[in-house]
Amino acid sequence: MLTLYTYFRSSASFRVRIALALKGLSYESVPVHLLHDGGEQHGSDFSALNPTELVPVLRDDAQILAQSLSIIEYLDERYPEHRLLPGDFAGRARVRAIAQTIACEIHPLNNLRVLQYLERTLGVDSASRQDWYAHWLTLGFAALERMLAKSPETGQFCHGDHPTLADCCLVPQVYNARRFNIPMADYPTLCRINDHCMQLAAFQQSSPECQPDAT
DSSP: OEEEEEOTTOHHHHHHHHHHHHTTOOEEEEEOOSSGGGOGGGSHHHHHHOTTOOSOEEEETTEEEESHHHHHHHHHHHSOSSOSSOSSHHHHHHHHHHHHIIIIIIHHHHSHHHHHHHHHTSOOOHHHHHHHHHHHHHHHHHHHHHHHHTOTTBOSSSSBTSOOHHHHHHHHHHHHHHHTTOOOTTOHHHHHHHHHHTTSHHHHHHSGGGSTTOO
C-alpha cells in the first residue's frame, strides 16, 4: 500500500499526486499541515521520517522516499504503466531539463520556508516579498516559454502528446503563479499546456482544492 505524506498547497506534493493519478495508483493520503502549530513537518515523528522536514514523503511498504522528482522517477520504474519519462535518452534528458528548471530553479526560491525567512527573519514586508516571488518566477517562466515555444518536440504537453514528468511540474507552478496574481499573458505556451493538462481527470483530482486537507 502506498502512503503519501502531503500538504494540499505544497506544489511538490501536487507533482507527486499528479504522477500517482496518471498511473492510476491508489494511495493513502496523510496530511502534514505546514502552518499549524508552527508546522507539523517540524514535529519529531515527521522529522524522523524525513530529516529535511519537507513534504512530500512516499512510503511504499518498507521503502520511504523523499524529494518529488526522485519519488516520481521511482514510481515510473516501479510501476511502469503510463510512463512519465520518454523511452529515448534524448527525450528523457529534455523532460528532466524542463522539470528541473521548475523544481530546482524556480520553486526553491519561492517555497514556504524561504518566504517565511524573508518575512520573519529578514523583516521583508509583504510588497517586497511579492516582488521577490514575482522576480524569480517570471525569470524562470520566461526561459521555459522560450524553451517550449521554439521546440518541435513540444506537443499538446511539454514533450509530445502524452503527459510526462515535465507536466507534473509545470501545472503546480502555474497554479502557484495564479495564486500569487502573477500576470501570465507573456507565457502563452505554458498556459496552453497547463489548460490542456487541466482537462484531464488526473490533474483535476490532484489539485489543491480537491484534497481532503484543503482549508
